Amino acid sequence: MSMTKQDGIPDYPGLWRKLNALGQEDFVQSLQQQVRHQYGGAGHGDLPRWLTALEALREFTGTGFEVVDGELRFPMAGNQDGLREDLLALSPWRKGPFYFGDTFVDTEWRSDWKWERLQKQISPLAGRAVLDVGCGNGYHLWRMLAEGARLALGIDPAMLFGCQFLAARHFAGGDLPIGVLPLGIEDVPANLQCFDTTFSMGVLYHRRSPIEHLEALRGTLCPGGELILETLVVDGDEQTVLLPHGRYAQMRNVWFLPSSDLLVLMMQRVGFENVEVLDLSITTTEEQRSTEWMTFNSLSDFLDTEDCSKTVEGYPAPKRAVLRATYGRA
Numbered sequence: 001m002s003m004t005k006q007d008g009i010p011d012y013p014g015l016w017r018k019l020n021a022l023g024q025e026d027f028v029q030s031l032q033q034q035v036r037h038q039y040g041g042a043g044h045g046d047l048p049r050w051l052t053a054l055e056a057l058r059e060f061t062g063t064g065f066e067v068v069d070g071e072l073r074f075p076m077a078g079n080q081d082g083l084r085e086d087l088l089a090l091s092p093w094r095k096g097p098f099y100f101g102d103t104f105v106d107t108e109w110r111s112d113w114k115w116e117r118l119q120k121q122i123s124p125l126a127g128r129a130v131l132d133v134g135c136g137n138g139y140h141l142w143r144m145l146a147e148g149a150r151l152a153l154g155i156d157p158a159m160l161f162g163c164q165f166l167a168a169r170h171f172a173g174g175d176l177p178i179g180v181l182p183l184g185i186e187d188v189p190a191n192l193q194c195f196d197t198t199f200s201m202g203v204l205y206h207r208r209s210p211i212e213h214l215e216a217l218r219g220t221l222c223p224g225g226e227l228i229l230e231t232l233v234v235d236g237d238e239q240t241v242l243l244p245h246g247r248y249a250q251m252r253n254v255w256f257l258p259s260s261d262l263l264v265l266m267m268q269r270v271g272f273e274n275v276e277v278l279d280l281s282i283t284t285t286e287e288q289r290s291t292e293w294m295t296f297n298s299l300s301d302f303l304d305t306e307d308c309s310k311t312v313e314g315y316p317a318p319k320r321a322v323l324r325a326t327y328g329r330a
Helices: 013-021 025-042 047-059 083-088 111-119 139-146 159-172 210-220 260-269
Strands: 066-068 071-074 098-100 103-105 129-133 151-155 178-181 195-201 221-233 273-282 319-327
Touching: 013 025, 013 151, 013 178, 025 159, 025 178, 047 083, 047 159, 066 139, 071 139, 071 159, 083 103, 098 159, 111 139, 111 221, 111 273, 129 139, 129 210, 139 151, 139 159, 139 178, 159 178, 195 210, 210 221, 210 260, 221 260, 260 273, 260 319
Parallel strands: 071 098, 129 151, 129 195, 151 178, 195 221
Antiparallel strands: 066 071, 098 103, 221 319, 273 319
């Protein structure tokens, strides 16, 4: 199964068909133009190297994908010699983990743990059109598709994540209604009202204007649609918010950490209904850590060495909330 068309630009025929069936022909044309633009030379400077790594994976044959006992697996047929090295060429791998044949990709994040925390608390995804904003390499999209989503579209501007997704799609089959496209939420038309469920996980605190982000997410949902929002929060009441002076846990682009109560209020103010907090969890160094597949600094390097309840800057250590809300009536 080819990962790209003859001109080297990825194609997503299964995804396009499902979106067209929803009456989104104009949106599909816009998406196709963005893909051509980004993969045609406007992307990251390392894109040629990553595309070369993808070409090397053509030698290996996948037989689909499956979730077995909570593990995302891409079974392989034939010889797998050299597969590990070719996949390492697409490092760093941040979201996962993945099993490609006999190769275990031990990613920085145990994204499967996050999925386990929210999977049984959200509306069943069977038959639903799903959007994942800031999806990374698409790990959760595969879990959504395994749950029966009729289409799973992920957007993330990071080109490496798109290439990692293309590697997985090569082994799973290229005609599935799934895709990771090199876009941000600002590239999605306002008030598209197309998706039954929209996920935004690990994005809100990177946005300079969190209210505008919530409004943009609202606009992606069809009437009665469901938003699943995951973000960093701090303890406090509905008037509590942390705006870091500089970095937070060594991240430069963290702007806004509300309390979960304030976040509920914000979502209600922009029109979401039935807002509820599904989960509050402290991020542990077992869930986020350096590995052979992501060798840079990770959470343990971002916490105070003498008090792990604080970041190196002295702020509260990362705590994440998962919230669910609906918008409008079906």
